[in-house]
Amino acid sequence: MFSRLILRRFSSQPIPSQIKDIIEKKPINEYITVNGWVKALRRMKKIKFLDLDDGSTSQKLQVLLPSSFDLSRLSYHSGVTVTGTIKESSHPKQEIELHADKIQSHGSWSGDVSYPFAIRQSVPMDYVRQFQHVRSRTNTFSSILRLRAQTRACLTEHYARTGFLQVDTPILTSNECEGGGATFSLQTEEGKKNKEALFFGKDVFLSVSGQMHLEALANGLSSVYTFNPAFRAEESLGRRHLAEFWMVEAEEAFVEGEAGLEHLLDRVEALVRDTIHNVLERGGEDIKLMFKQNTATEGILREALSKPFARITFAEALQRLSSAPKSQSSRGGDDDEKDSNASIKQDSDVRESERRSSDVVADDSNSDLRREDELLLTELLNGPVFVTHWPAHGRPFYMARSLDHPDKVLCADLLLPGVGEVAGGSVREQNPLALQQRLPRTQNLNWYLQLRQWGSVPTAGYGLGFERLLLFLLGANTVKDVIPFPRWPKHCEH
Amino acid sequence: MFSRLILRRFSSQPIPSQIKDIIEKKPINEYITVNGWVKALRRMKKIKFLDLDDGSTSQKLQVLLPSSFDLSRLSYHSGVTVTGTIKESSHPKQEIELHADKIQSHGSWSGDVSYPFAIRQSVPMDYVRQFQHVRSRTNTFSSILRLRAQTRACLTEHYARTGFLQVDTPILTSNECEGGGATFSLQTEEGKKNKEALFFGKDVFLSVSGQMHLEALANGLSSVYTFNPAFRAEESLGRRHLAEFWMVEAEEAFVEGEAGLEHLLDRVEALVRDTIHNVLERGGEDIKLMFKQNTATEGILREALSKPFARITFAEALQRLSSAPKSQSSRGGDDDEKDSNASIKQDSDVRESERRSSDVVADDSNSDLRREDELLLTELLNGPVFVTHWPAHGRPFYMARSLDHPDKVLCADLLLPGVGEVAGGSVREQNPLALQQRLPRTQNLNWYLQLRQWGSVPTAGYGLGFERLLLFLLGANTVKDVIPFPRWPKHCEH
Numbered sequence: 007m008f009s010r011l012i013l014r015r016f017s018s019q020p021i022p023s024q025i026k027d028i029i030e031k032k033p034i035n036e037y038i039t040v041n042g043w044v045k046a047l048r049r050m051k052k053i054k055f056l057d058l059d060d061g062s063t064s065q066k067l068q069v070l071l072p073s074s075f076d077l078s079r080l081s082y083h084s085g086v087t088v089t090g091t092i093k094e095s096s097h098p099k100q101e102i103e104l105h106a107d108k109i110q111s112h113g114s115w116s117g118d119v120s121y122p123f124a125i126r127q128s129v130p131m132d133y134v135r136q137f138q139h140v141r142s143r144t145n146t147f148s149s150i151l152r153l154r155a156q157t158r159a160c161l162t163e164h165y166a167r168t169g170f171l172q173v174d175t176p177i178l179t180s181n182e183c184e185g186g187g188a189t190f191s192l193q194t195e196e197g198k199k200n201k202e203a204l205f206f207g208k209d210v211f212l213s214v215s216g217q218m219h220l221e222a223l224a225n226g227l228s229s230v231y232t233f234n235p236a237f238r239a240e241e242s243l244g245r246r247h248l249a250e251f252w253m254v255e256a257e258e259a260f261v262e263g264e265a266g267l268e269h270l271l272d273r274v275e276a277l278v279r280d281t282i283h284n285v286l287e288r289g290g291e292d293i294k295l296m297f298k299q300n301t302a303t304e305g306i307l308r309e310a311l312s313k314p315f316a317r318i319t320f321a322e323a324l325q326r327l328s329s330a331p332k333s334q335s336s337r338g339g340d341d342d343e344k345d346s347n348a349s350i351k352q353d354s355d356v357r358e359s360e361r362r363s364s365d366v367v368a369d370d371s372n373s374d375l376r377r378e379d380e381l382l383l384t385e386l387l388n389g390p391v392f393v394t395h396w397p398a399h400g401r402p403f404y405m406a407r408s409l410d411h412p413d414k415v416l417c418a419d420l421l422l423p424g425v426g427e428v429a430g431g432s433v434r435e436q437n438p439l440a441l442q443q444r445l446p447r448t449q450n451l452n453w454y455l456q457l458r459q460w461g462s463v464p465t466a467g468y469g470l471g472f473e474r475l476l477l478f479l480l481g482a483n484t485v486k487d488v489i490p491f492p493r494w495p496k497h498c499e500h
Numbered sequence: 501m502f503s504r505l506i507l508r509r510f511s512s513q514p515i516p517s518q519i520k521d522i523i524e525k526k527p528i529n530e531y532i533t534v535n536g537w538v539k540a541l542r543r544m545k546k547i548k549f550l551d552l553d554d555g556s557t558s559q560k561l562q563v564l565l566p567s568s569f570d571l572s573r574l575s576y577h578s579g580v581t582v583t584g585t586i587k588e589s590s591h592p593k594q595e596i597e598l599h600a601d602k603i604q605s606h607g608s609w610s611g612d613v614s615y616p617f618a619i620r621q622s623v624p625m626d627y628v629r630q631f632q633h634v635r636s637r638t639n640t641f642s643s644i645l646r647l648r649a650q651t652r653a654c655l656t657e658h659y660a661r662t663g664f665l666q667v668d669t670p671i672l673t674s675n676e677c678e679g680g681g682a683t684f685s686l687q688t689e690e691g692k693k694n695k696e697a698l699f700f701g702k703d704v705f706l707s708v709s710g711q712m713h714l715e716a717l718a719n720g721l722s723s724v725y726t727f728n729p730a731f732r733a734e735e736s737l738g739r740r741h742l743a744e745f746w747m748v749e750a751e752e753a754f755v756e757g758e759a760g761l762e763h764l765l766d767r768v769e770a771l772v773r774d775t776i777h778n779v780l781e782r783g784g785e786d787i788k789l790m791f792k793q794n795t796a797t798e799g800i801l802r803e804a805l806s807k808p809f810a811r812i813t814f815a816e817a818l819q820r821l822s823s824a825p826k827s828q829s830s831r832g833g834d835d836d837e838k839d840s841n842a843s844i845k846q847d848s849d850v851r852e853s854e855r856r857s858s859d860v861v862a863d864d865s866n867s868d869l870r871r872e873d874e875l876l877l878t879e880l881l882n883g884p885v886f887v888t889h890w891p892a893h894g895r896p897f898y899m900a901r902s903l904d905h906p907d908k909v910l911c912a913d914l915l916l917p918g919v920g921e922v923a924g925g926s927v928r929e930q931n932p933l934a935l936q937q938r939l940p941r942t943q944n945l946n947w948y949l950q951l952r953q954w955g956s957v958p959t960a961g962y963g964l965g966f967e968r969l970l971l972f973l974l975g976a977n978t979v980k981d982v983i984p985f986p987r988w989p990k991h992c993e994h
Contacts, residue, residue, distance in 0.1 A: 139713075225637060495699060
């Protein structure tokens with residue numbers, strides 16, 4: 007039957023043009039084929055128009071239809087393939103238009119009253135969010151997805167330029183990190199019936215951070231990073247929280263002490279500044295759309311670029327907060343999605359492993375910052391703020407102590423205006439004896455200890471929440487609107 | 501305490517040079533600082549040497565030590581910071597060397613008898629694999645990790661060049677796909693005690709494929725891809741199988757029918773050819789090391805580039821297999837890691853969702869290929885082979901039927917020499933009624949059906965196993981050696 011052992015020269019089929027390229031290159035008088043969806047239909051005296059969108063850009067291609075064309079064959083969001091000639095446009099709002107010869111409609115779609123979106127209808131993001139499987143068809147969400155991809159590419163380029171190698175830390179891990187409450191564990195059908203049949207022979211969890219694995223890899227490759235999903239089983243409904251989110255984490259060898267902490271902050275600052283530059287300079291129509299919807303954002307981004315990020319110690323942060331006017335300190339702490347359920351936690355770090363356990367906060371009211379404190383600090387200092395040298399008491403076991411102030415650890419959080427904590431990092435404890443004393447006994451972390459016993463070098467690293475960074479860059483309202491399929495408590499529909 | 505609200509100009513600290521850059525740029529007479537690990541120590545008449553490795557390249561930097569330097573302070577794998585001047589080398593094997601003024605040793609490491617690696621010792625990969633947390637310190641594994649990162653970057657560039665947008669499909673999903681046996685499900689501490697307290701309000705699984713979510717996104721963005729971890733709870737110990745692996749998946753809108761299948765194959769072929777070009781042309785010393793260890797690999801890669809990939813139908817594949825000499829058909833089927841446990845499955849696809857269920861194979865011995873068949877086909881056709889038009893019976897519900905041959909589906913597997921199946925893809929069924937009839941009733945896939953009811957356009961897509969591609973490109977022996985922390989049954993130690 008239809009044998010096709012084709013020993014042809016390798017050549018790909020002619021591929022239809024993308025609207026992004028057409029609008030950029032303006033191939034006047036060229037005869038082209040383009041695919042896309044109908045976003046508007048207009049009938050003027052003798053001419054019929056449609057606006058075509060293919061998701062490659064937020065700009066639409068205006069298509070002139072043959073006057074004989076029966077418009078009733080199309081509806082909002084019909085998928086079509088159009089062939090015709092690119093001409094200069096007489097319309098003031100666009101330079102080119104496509105004069106169609108042929109138009110082919112896909113499927114039998116002619117609009118369905120249950121379809122959640124309609125022509126020329128502007129709908130709020132929390133309405134769009136209810137239809138995650140079709141929201142990439144909306145203008146705003148497709149802009150967000152293009153900006154998300156562009157920001158990711160910017161991060162990747164930044165790491166390549168600064169000599170960091172991308173590696174993959176595992177999602178499945180036998181380390182619970184900070185206690186089982188906030189981690190998901192795995193099970194299989196067999197494992198449910200019979201503990202002996204556990205797939206991995208032990209309990210296994212979804213990673214909350216790739217830090218320890220990065221430390222292992224940094225000890226052979228010097229500078230490494232990972233861009234991975236991370237998971238938190240926290241009952242949090244806040245606008246900054248997801249049960250599944252993406253995190254960029256980096257670790258660098260031969261970095262230690264106070265100078266090492268400064269170097270770490272330089273690294274994080276350079277990375278964040280790069281992404282701000284990137285959206286401002288290369289975000290194009292997509293970022294313009296976001297700035298139109300969130301009018302304060304562009305000013306906040308330009309202000310952040312105008313001067314170095316502030317660096318203050320935790321002690322200084324407390325001083326500044328205590329002398330701040332009361333009225334200010336209550337501002338900005340509102341979580342627009344705060345749940346009526348009082349037991350729902352609203353605050354936790356980007357990085358579970360850098361997290362302060364809640365009992366410590368209860369013991370010592372001066373060892374942590376509330377979310378409203380974080381936001382107030384960025385207001386008081388009018389921009390991004392690194393808070394460094396946190397109290398050692400209650401911090402994770404792997405953080406190095408400050409030599410000058412042994413009650414402080416060499417760590418930092420980066421707070422961004424309107425978002426709060428976006429990144430956290432530290433210089434790591436290198437002394438195997440000090441580490442062994444602080445290591446949680448419940449954890450099977452002998453391999454981590456062995457890294458030092460077998461001659462590791464000092465390292466420092468950080469984790470940065472990708473969706474929180476996007477919240478800052480795009481001025482979006484919630485992390486649920488900057489990821490294609492958000493997962494949060496009681497929400498995993500698709 | 502030590503206030504540091506620094507309003508300085510933004511400038512990063514001077515960063516030590518990487519050995520890769522030094523060897524490339526040869527900055528003769530420049531005074532530099534470099535970090536790294538001692539890989540060899542040599543004492544000649546009046547001079548002492550060490551070979552320095554920082555993981556940025558497989559090449560070592562030769563360092564001349566001051567004659568007064570006490571060599572006993574260092575041992576194999578000591579971490580050091582060296583400052584000195586780059587000079588031309590008199591040694592025939594290198595062009596430059598570093599004449600050290602200062603050398604600082606990190607930590608107190610002076611070798612530990614339990615350390616698994618030793619100077620000038622060559623060890624097999626299955627020995628190295630037992631020490632995953634320190635294997636990035638070995639020459640071969642660090643080469644593999646650099647080539648892995650380079651191949652990933654090549655894929656990313658390929659997609660950007662061909663107009664595909666990177667998106668993130670979720671790891672956590674309420675769809676089991678092909679039945680519960682091969683998926684991991686999630687649980688939380690609360691959920692264990694109380695079914696009502698299920699974190700997501702329902703059973704949730706780790707994704708085996710992002711295909712359906714990609715289809716949803718392709719319907720707004722035209723051409724999308726994702727590079728994600730995927731999970732299989734299969735009791736497989738084969739050299740091609742991991743419980744957690746990385747997969748690149750792509751979906752393209754406005755692609756349908758027989759011509760769409762050819763277009764899909766062109767896409768996959770262009771992608772794989774790009775990665776072959778990439779390792780051959782840009783793999784440098786790292787790929788030379790791999791080719792030295794796996795001498796047949798370079799020839800296989802060059803042969804694959806020399807002509808178009810073969811494209812044969814499943815029916816033709818069966819004909820060719822049945823007429824192949826018996827002696828040949830038994831070759832290549834050996835799994836070097838085949839377990840003594842006969843119940844362990846050795847064969848399953850890259851993509852669970854493209855998988856044929858085993859009962860179908862039992863019903864109809866002519867509806868699937870065994871691993872040894874896959875390898876034999878690549879031998880018979882002397883290179884990569886696409887097998888297309890598989891029997892519709894037993895294939896997944898979402899595959900479109902061939903119009904000319906309604907008992908066949910428009911799908912293809914890509915088989916690569918020495919590895920077997922690496923990618924699988926299909927044109928998707930667009931008709932909502934046909935889809936509804938075939939949809940598994942146990943699955944909550946109304947949202948997937950809704951995509952069509954609300955006017956989707958035809959799409960086609962594929963999934964490609966990243967570690968299997970690396971197996972082919974690097975000539976490695978098992979997928980466990982091309983991922984930093986492999987997970988397989990009973991193995992999740994770190």
